[in-house]
């Protein structure tokens with residue numbers, strides 16, 4: 001028996017009943033609080049028992065934090081909740097209020113990775129349930145806070161614009177996290193964003209609940225620090241309450257929720273808790289806490305506090321409470337026996353179902369696009385306007401996108417045309433931009449956020465990886481956050497930038513399961529590609545990233561000044577399906593497989609090669625994740641030589657996957673790649689020393705086609721060599 005279990009039983013047995021008092025409202029609430037807390041406690045104890053049997057896979061518990069059940073009792077079932085991992089009490093309480101689900105079975109299924117787990121389908125231990133409006137969270141601490149702010153913002157936006165969301169107009173977002181997590185830059189960024197909105201008078205009805213047990217694994221929060229930090233947030237009303245004082249708890253929770261609901265402004269509830277039974281089952285806390293300190297926390301057990309009050313008030317006798325406690329223990333253990341009979345996820349296809357892509361389509365025919373018309377920037381601008389006009393749920397936001405119309409003018413005129421609610425400048429924080437996307441997407445909008453430069457995605461990248469891309473996976477497809485993240489990026493800007501404005505790190509995007517990555521190249525196809533992404537976001541809830549090569553935004557020509565080869569009339573109709581590619585030229589000597597700026601480089605190289613008597617075809621992959629494998633193989637099969645032209649780095653760059661794909665699918669011809677160097681891009685003309693150039697493409701093709709060169713490897717200054 002766990003010491004906390006024994007302690008609870010012995011202390012309740014010793015309680016002296018008080019005289020019965022008539023406080024009916026509170027009495028019923030206290031009893032429900034006790035029941036939810038007891039369920040949570042026995043789930044924790046059972047989690048450890050299951051793990052000891054080798055049948056349970058998770059032991060981070062809620063013991064000591066069960067005071068959060070008050071939030072489950074007093075919030076509405078349709079207040080969306082994004083919860084700390086110690087939320088057993090909240091979960092049980094909200095389920096009791098809803099009366100439509102069985103919390104004990106739900107949590108046990110999650111602990112045992114049952115395929116019947118109602119939220120994740122057996123993929124992870126999460127607190128979540130669509131019917132309870134609890135959105136599952138990852139275990140990356142604090143990473144859910146930007147989404148919570150985005151969701152609060154979305155509720156305000158929907159209320160003003162009359163858009164419908166899965167939640168009522170007066171809903172409050174409940175978002176909880178630990179005291180150590182409050183220091184994470186993700187948390188401070190989100191709290192700052194909430195403050196900023198409050199300062200501007202923009203609605204953001206989020207109740208932030210900091211569950212402060214004084215420690216994060218083994219590292220103590222300095223005395224007074226959490227309150228000092230949480231109280232210092234401008235525009236956020238702060239309340240503190242001790243979870244071991246049930247009366248004060250219920251009052252503080254009720255008042256704080258009511259305030260946020262009424263004012264539509266964010267608030268902070270600083271909930272004092274203790275952490276019982278260590279950080280997790282595997283954590284021997286005696287290594288960093290004294291026994292007396294550990295034992296002292298037992299008397300601050302919120303379950304015991306609730307029992308004490310029930311007995312003191314004469315609302316229950318010690319025996320009655322102990323009977324209830326033991327009946328709950330039996331019920332949880334009995335349910336565990338049943339749940340253990342259920343099947344786990346047992347196939348790769350079943351695990352991956354929520355992130356799997358539909359079968360790729362067959363290749364699209366060649367597009368001949370040239371002549372006077374729009375630049376890439378203008379074509380994207382026109383497409384954004386078209387999407388905004390056709391889809392009232394579409395939102396465009398980011399740094400400098402609204403008033404200025406974007407650093408490169410790509411969003412110019414959109415705010416004027418569609419208004420400040422749908423096209424807005426955000427504060428300068430990529431994490432918040434993506435958080436707003438995560439929250440608005442959850443609420444039913446289709447966000448099209450912009451990240452100003454690819455280099456600045458990296459400090460917020462986990463919001464895409466850990467939050468956006470995992471939501472469908474850990475909710476078994478029940479929650480989705482379709483979005484199209486536009487990112488200006490890649491290199492080759494003449495005379496501008498250096499590394500930070502010429503970044504080609506696509507690798508961070510390519511290994512995120514389920515994420516769709518498209519790279520635009522030419523204004524003829526960019527509209528269709530952007531529409532394709534929007535459709536995937538809107539209809540499948542896909543997280544799409546649309547990378548725009550800055551260097552090609554305002555390019556007009558391809559081969560000679562004034563030829564207009566990099567402009568095109570606006571394609572108002574086409575939609576590029578996922579997996580579709582574009583061919584340029586009909587040469588049969590070699591196939592150049594490329595994307596982005598590589599299309600421009602390759603088409604110029606193709607013209608040079610033609611003058612030298614070599615006819616090549618250029619293939620624009622367009623979709624870099626997932627790669628358009630079927631289309632690539634169908635076309636590559638018709639060539640004896642394939643050169644992969646990759647503007648990204650040699651290591652970790654795109655060509656590694658393209659070449660591997662060709663090899664995996666037994667491409668039998670000659671195969672080589674040319675890439676940029678494994679370097680950051682320096683400022684000024686020195687950039688050319690590390691970036692892939694046209695000449696290298698020409699040389700590589702000639703080397704491949706020259707019989708003497710096909711057998712030996714040619715050392716190369718940057719990154720070209722036969723594979």
Ligand SMILES: Cc1ncc(C[n+]2csc(CCOP(=O)(O)OP(=O)(O)O)c2C)c(N)n1
Nearest residue numbers: 139140141178179180181182213215216217
């Ligand atoms: C971003 C991130 N870094 C590290 C961890 C590992 N980790 C898990 S819980 C935890 C401590 C969190 O403490 P606190 O926020 O106080 O919550 P508590 O466990 O005390 O309830 C750490 C460091 C993590 N999950 N996520």
Ligand SMILES: [Mg+2]
Nearest residue numbers: 178179215216
């Ligand atoms: Mg803590």
